[in-house]
Amino acid sequence: MTRKNIFFFNYLLPDMLEKIALLGSTGSIGTQTLDVISRYPGKFQVEILTAASNTDLLTRQARQFMPSSVVINDKTKYRRLKENLSGTAIKIYAGEESLEQVVSESDAETVLTAIVGYSGLRPTIAAIKAGKKIALANKETLVVAGEIISKMLSVSASRILPVDSEHSAIFQCLTGEEKKTIEKITLTASGGPFLNLPADKLENVTKGEALNHPNWTMGDKITIDSASMMNKGLEVIEAKWLFDLEPDQIEVLIHPQSIIHSFVHFSDGSVKAQLGLPDMRLPILYALTFPDRYTSELPRLDFKNYPSFTFFQPDMKKFPNLQLAYNALRKGGNMPCILNAANERAVSAFLKRQIAFTQMPDVIEYTMGNIIYIAGPDLSALEETDRLAREIADNYITKLQKRK
Secondary structure, eight states, rough: SSOOOSSSSSOOOOOOOOOOEEEESSSHHOOOOOOOOHHTTOEEEEEEEEEEOOOHHHHHHHHHHHEEEEESEEEEEGHHHHHTTTTSSEEESHHHHHHHHHHSSOOOOOEEOOOOOOHHHHHHHHHTTTOEEEEEEETTTHHHHHHHHHHHTTSSSOOOOOOSHHHHHHHHHTTTTOOEEEEEEEEOOOOTTTTSOOOGGGGGGOOHTOOOOOOOOOOOOHHHHHTTTTTHHHHHHHHHHTTTTGGGGGEEEEEETTOOOEEETTSSSSSEEEEEEEEEEEHHHHHHHTTSOOOOOOOOGGGOSSSSOOOOOOOOTSHHHHHHHHHHHHOOTTTHHHHHHHHHHOOOOOOHHOGGGGHHHHHHHHHHTTSSOOOOOOHHHHHHHHHHHHHHHHHHHHHHHHHH
């Protein structure tokens, strides 16, 4: 491929990352990022903290880390946040437009995007235009607009470092390697809470059961995605853009222990893997400190506790979301955007107990089949696709509810 290897190969970063903008600070990745930062006093300065609506936690974080600015996405919470932070020098903003502006104009050198879902796209684009380094935890940005983001990065001083444990593992395995030597990659998946549950029992699983992940501590949306295997499907699409690979070069294996986070297979027959305990603070730390590897006091992997590793092929019939993601990736265009929008609405409906677990793939497949396909969408076309997909998904969810 003629485009510049825009993400990882053959570039140098400064020795130290200092000023950090943390987008989505009150979520799972956000709170773990602040935990990492707090372990290295004098190494990082939190410049921006943002949240969707959790003013109480954002207030506590702001008073602890004293950023220059905070942004609350929900404009109705602005007054309360302003009152909470009275007496400080912290600037307070509200709304999506303010978030993009603050990211663009801030002194932050690194932007860690931990916003959940499609809403992370525009702030990430703003960071790219401003030439920021991006620690990417928002996989939907590349799922929805991977081609657009890739083109922007190819002519920008900005660069992306992955925070997802699987993509961080691939990145670490590829450091010092040439892209042409990559034969394929393997993304591992835990299998989630329903790995050993018979397929005919999935229809009646509860929200609580789906949120009970065996290995990882994550937010509700990504935990449901993990249970349905959609999270791995989104990661497959993300990996295509991160590492400039074809769909057939990206495979998925179930690895219930969640110790081996990914593999890279090389053209000479050798394989590299990255291992570690299932702790998101490890890839967060690596993204913030690359190319250095900081000493940490995080728990260590003790192989005596893991006498064996097991691997299985994913069951695409039991977990059709993974197949739908591969289908969207191969189709390209606006299809991954449709997939993502429909999935976000389906997950929301399941969490509200409006539809069954097994109806989420039905919502996604129906939506994918009922929107006009666009081969080369620009950003405005993707925004319209996202809007229409959500509308179609919501209408189908309403129909499913009426059938109960």
